[in-house]
Amino acid sequence: MRRRKVLIEWDVRNEIDSAIMERMKTAADLCLKCENVTIPCAVTVCLCDDAMIADINRQYRGIDRSTDVLSFPSVNYPLGKTAGDSETLLRQEYDDEYDAAFLGDLFISVPHLIAQAREYGHTVKREAVYLLVHGICHLMGYDHIEESDKERMRAMEEKILAAASVSREETDAVDDQLLLSKAREAMTRSYSPYSSYPVGAALHSTDGRIFTGCNVENASFGLTNCAERTAVFKAVSEGVRSFDVLAIAAKTKAWPCGACRQVLNEFAPDLRILVTWDDHVEEKTLKELLPEGFGPHSMEH
Numbered sequence: 566m567r568r569r570k571v572l573i574e575w576d577v578r579n580e581i582d583s584a585i586m587e588r589m590k591t592a593a594d595l596c597l598k599c600e601n602v603t604i605p606c607a608v609t610v611c612l613c614d615d616a617m618i619a620d621i622n623r624q625y626r627g628i629d630r631s632t633d634v635l636s637f638p639s640v641n642y643p644l645g646k647t648a649g650d651s652e653t654l655l656r657q658e659y660d661d662e663y664d665a666a667f668l669g670d671l672f673i674s675v676p677h678l679i680a681q682a683r684e685y686g687h688t689v690k691r692e693a694v695y696l697l698v699h700g701i702c703h704l705m706g707y708d709h710i711e712e713s714d715k716e717r718m719r720a721m722e723e724k725i726l727a728a729a730s731v732s733r734e735e736t737d738a739v740d741d742q743l744l745l746s747k748a749r750e751a752m753t754r755s756y757s758p759y760s761s762y763p764v765g766a767a768l769h770s771t772d773g774r775i776f777t778g779c780n781v782e783n784a785s786f787g788l789t790n791c792a793e794r795t796a797v798f799k800a801v802s803e804g805v806r807s808f809d810v811l812a813i814a815a816k817t818k819a820w821p822c823g824a825c826r827q828v829l830n831e832f833a834p835d836l837r838i839l840v841t842w843d844d845h846v847e848e849k850t851l852k853e854l855l856p857e858g859f860g861p862h863s864m865e866h
């Protein structure tokens with residue numbers, strides 16, 4: 566069987582869930598399959614922020630604003646042709662470095678994609694797959710300037726998305742193992758010279774992002790900020806207020822302190838909490854840790 570894989574060279578400046586990146590990878594392979602491209606191809610995908618994509622938009626297209634996805638095809642398809650009917654041309658684009666035909670570069674703004682998913686009421690995963698498919702279609706020679714071209718592109722996108730079957734009902738499920746490893750990694754950044762008790766936290770937002778935090782101590786002792794609150798405050802100050810899972814890593818089993826439970830309850834009363842120490846993992850809900858908690862709804866009649 567002939568190989569129809571897309572090699573993606575990622576440049577991750579803004580992180581998204583690894584499960585979402587896996588789905589993007591699968592969708593990329595389906596682009597080649599649906600287009601009937603039988604040789605291996607390569608693309609670069611840069612996951613960036615709004616400022617960077619606006620910068621590229623201005624520099625290369627003279628458009629001074631942010632957008633969701635930008636594509637820079639490296640193949641010059643003849644008029645009306647796409648990758649599927651340009652095998653000879655693609656073979657000429659063979660790149661030693663990738664051991665594949667190089668199709669071009671894509672830039673995707675992660676904050677833009679998250680905002681758009683929210684606006685359309687579907688998952689970040691679905692939006693991420695859609696933007697990647699749209700971008701790869703451009704790299705395969707599709708366009709949407711003329712009405713007839715637009716219809717062809719739309720039809721191809723629909724075909725690929727159907728094959729990728731990212732359902733509208735799907736949720737942005739979190740990868741617990743990834744979250745735990747992010748918490749352990751955050752623990753290494755702890756500033757805890759007074760207690761010598763480093764703590765790391767990784768908070769997963771319902772839109773699929775991960776915010777990490779560590780404990781930050783102070784010579785005045787009382788000003789210490791716990792890892793959990795560091796993570797919450799980082800997220801909230803970035804405009805994110807909805808969370809589903811928190812992972813905490815420490816040397817011993819460390820459920821959040823009372824202050825952190827209260828802060829977490831403000832934004833995520835239904836939070837699942839995982840704690841890890843050595844090779845152990847335990848799970849509880851915030852409701853178990855803070856029964857009858859006082860929260861934003863407590864003051865309502």
Ligand SMILES: O=c1ccn([C@H]2C[C@H](O)[C@@H](CO)O2)c(=O)[nH]1
Nearest residue numbers: 760762764780791792820821822
């Ligand atoms: O759940 C916890 C418990 C403690 N700490 C920090 C605060 C302090 O720096 C150190 C010892 O209490 O651990 C946390 O970050 N989270």
Ligand SMILES: [Zn+2]
Nearest residue numbers: 791821822825
């Ligand atoms: Zn705390």
